Amino acid sequence: MSKQPTFPSYQAGSGWNTLLPKRQAKTQAPSERHFDAIVIGAGVTGLAAARRIAELEPQARVLLVDASTVGDGASGRNSGFLINLPHNTGMSGHGSPIEVARKQIALYNTGLAWLKSLIDQHQIDCGWNPVGKYHAAATPDGAARLKSTLQQYQDWGVAYTELGRDALQQQLGTTHYHYGYHSDNNVFVQPAALVRGLADSLPANVQLWEGEPVLSLHEGKPHRVRTATAELSAPRIVIANNGFARKLGFARDRVFTIYTYAGLTEPLDDEELHKLGPAPEWGVIPANRLGTTLRKVAGGRFMVRSSYSYDSEEPLAQVRQALQGCYQMRYPQMRTHALPLVWGGVTALTRNGALYFGQVGDGLYISIGCNGAGMLKGSMFGKLLGEMACGQQSPQLADALGFERPSWLPPEPLRRIAVVSTIQYQKYKAGIER
Numbered sequence: 001m002s003k004q005p006t007f008p009s010y011q012a013g014s015g016w017n018t019l020l021p022k023r024q025a026k027t028q029a030p031s032e033r034h035f036d037a038i039v040i041g042a043g044v045t046g047l048a049a050a051r052r053i054a055e056l057e058p059q060a061r062v063l064l065v066d067a068s069t070v071g072d073g074a075s076g077r078n079s080g081f082l083i084n085l086p087h088n089t090g091m092s093g094h095g096s097p098i099e100v101a102r103k104q105i106a107l108y109n110t111g112l113a114w115l116k117s118l119i120d121q122h123q124i125d126c127g128w129n130p131v132g133k134y135h136a137a138a139t140p141d142g143a144a145r146l147k148s149t150l151q152q153y154q155d156w157g158v159a160y161t162e163l164g165r166d167a168l169q170q171q172l173g174t175t176h177y178h179y180g181y182h183s184d185n186n187v188f189v190q191p192a193a194l195v196r197g198l199a200d201s202l203p204a205n206v207q208l209w210e211g212e213p214v215l216s217l218h219e220g221k222p223h224r225v226r227t228a229t230a231e232l233s234a235p236r237i238v239i240a241n242n243g244f245a246r247k248l249g250f251a252r253d254r255v256f257t258i259y260t261y262a263g264l265t266e267p268l269d270d271e272e273l274h275k276l277g278p279a280p281e282w283g284v285i286p287a288n289r290l291g292t293t294l295r296k297v298a299g300g301r302f303m304v305r306s307s308y309s310y311d312s313e314e315p316l317a318q319v320r321q322a323l324q325g326c327y328q329m330r331y332p333q334m335r336t337h338a339l340p341l342v343w344g345g346v347t348a349l350t351r352n353g354a355l356y357f358g359q360v361g362d363g364l365y366i367s368i369g370c371n372g373a374g375m376l377k378g379s380m381f382g383k384l385l386g387e388m389a390c391g392q393q394s395p396q397l398a399d400a401l402g403f404e405r406p407s408w409l410p411p412e413p414l415r416r417i418a419v420v421s422t423i424q425y426q427k428y429k430a431g432i433e434r
Contacts, residue, residue: 006247007067007213008074008346011316015264015341016080016192017071023196025069025210029230035063037389038225038234040214040248041241042066043075044375045367045382047198049238052386054203062206063234065227066241067213070199074242075374076192077345079262079293079305081133081283082115082376084108085158085185098155103399105156110396111380112187115194124197127298129188134284136168136180138432142287143179150181158183172284172294173277176330176432180284188281188298191375214241217248219361236389239366240382242374243348251356254406255348255369256419259313262305263323263339264297273300275333290426291433292326302327304339306434310419313344326434347372350406357381358388358401365389369406 036057039050042064050064066073086104119128137143153160160183168177199208218224222233239245243257268276273296281298292306304327307319320342328337348369350356355377356369365388367381384397409415427434 006215006244007241008244010072010344011313012343014072014077014192014345015262015343016190017076017196018341019190019264020071020193020196023069023071026208027211028209029212030063030207030209030232032061033230033232034222035232035234036060037062037236037238038223038232039064039238039240040066040217040225041239042068042070042199042208042210043073043240043242043378044195044198045242045370045378045385046238046240047195047202048379048382049240049365049367049386049389050206051198051202052383053236053238053389054206056387056390056392058203058205060205063209063232064202064206065209065212065214065225065232067211069210070208071192071196073195074345074347075195075378077262077343078191078347078375079283079295079303080127080189080191080375081285081295081373082112082187082189083133083185083373084112084187084376085156085183100403101152101156104403105158107380107396107399108376111376111383114383115376115379118198118201119194122197122201124194124201126194126197127188127190129281129298130184131186131188131279131281132182132184133186134163134168134172134180134182134282135287136172136177136284137287138177139287141429142291142433145287146179146181153183158185171277171279172282173275174330177284186283188283188295189375194375214248219364221362223363236363236365238385238389239360239364239368240385242368242370243346245366245368250360250366251368251406253409253411254356255350256409256415257311257346257348258419258423259309259311259344259346260305260372261307261314261319261323261342261344262303263320263327263343264341265302265338266340267300268302272334275331276302286430286433288426288430288433290423290430292330294330308423310416310423316342316344319344329432347374351409352404352407354404354406355381356406357385357403
């Protein structure tokens, strides 16, 4: 077992979670020690897997355990984009052959419909808004990247609208971007609200245990899971704690973690909101993978997401300064660029952008490596993982198992050197896309 922590430790709570009413975490330890299935990680992937196992086997006793509290983990810290297209296509080797991409799109659309049905059924108030998203470039290299992506969109049959500088300024209120496009393939949500709603509507045969770190997992018949205060057992284990699965002994040479950062403004008045364009809500994805993501949030706040670090958090004072600089570069006309809510979030990446998914042992199932697009992908693949754990088969599961697998990563310290060097190079290459 690694001596390193098996769960993230954050300097600040999720800004999204801070905006919500206080929730009573389910920290009560289970009275039982043996379960029919244990799911490690209560983000969107673990929530979906636990729900699906419980639905397919109503008599099964399912334990869902997480080191954090729901809404304050990684799934409640992202930008709240549900994008139903392959992510970062054409960027850094993440291109997708046509047939593979179409299968991915079909899976994501199925997952989106499933999520929407849960939201409607359980009346989850998460700001669901299917208004699409912008991609925008501030440099000629960025514009070339976006145009390459649009060639893939044409191959896939995905509709889009190209926009020049004037049109982007009219929609977004900034002259920073020279070229971009808009597509309808995105839904905005309040991510912490979505995760909390999914957790609070789990089937009755799922027990959620929050604030309880899993320290080790030992394979056997049954498998044994040791937490901070208990030893548990189950014949089936679902590993859905993303990058920290490697601290439990899985995918050590396939997955690495980076921290990304975001900040939210205070609610803006009408005059300031008008400077951000006419629409009440929009989002921009940068042309460079290490660029800055923006979101004008329904309800009157503005979000800036940028900056990356390998395997540990940067000091938040330093992060705040960087994020405010990104904001000011794009919107110098704002009265203030203060971001009172700033937080980090961990995400798991693979070298080639592939998801680490499937059965990894007798009764052991895993889905990790969201590669920065985890909300929708995690939900759908978590659902499929739960079905796999119950012996179910489907064309969707067959497609998921047929996708490319994660490529090999060098060991430390070579891995750190390679990743940090890549981040620095991409920062330099991004220029004013940052």
